Amino acid sequence: MIPSADDSHSSRSEKIVVQLGSRTIRGYLDSLPWDTVEELLSRAPHGSPESFRIRHLESNLVEEIPAGEIKAVFYVSSFEGDSDHKELHFHSRAPIVHGIWVRLQFLDGEVMEGIIYNSIRYLVDPGFFLLPTDPDGNNRLVYVRKSWLADYRVLGMRKL
DSSP states (O other): OOOOOOTTSOOEEEEEEEEOSSOEEEEEEEEOOOSSHHHHHHHSOSSOOSEEEEEETTTOOEEEEEGGGOSEEEEESOSSOOTTOOOOSSOTTOOOOSEEEEEEEETTSOEEEEEEOOSTHHHHSSEEEEEEOOTTSSEEEEEEEGGGEEEEEEEEEEOO
């Protein structure tokens, strides 16, 4: 998904939770460092990833997962999360990011809102990055596979 680190850049391990329908993997994805969504997207490869190399949290085992099997990759702040947290919608403390505000519903019924970077790639690629708008949520960023979406609605535009 994110380019592999090379000798000219240092890499960091992102905490991720990969959802594969009935299976969930917690682990790490090595990536180039990024501070903003724009920086992440400018380094993302053109075209869709074929697979993800995930280092499992529990075993340190590295598994190559075909991208077509993935529902979403959640870049998280914590592996524990907060099961009692109720996601907020249309909150005043949402991140101010230029883009399209959308609401997604996955085939399993999960609903998310977030900002999608406004480019042609979110229309033509099989997946896209979503910046969650819930300021108190555990998800920092989500890579969503469109094949797992039951509904996709544009709620509005955000401008800086």
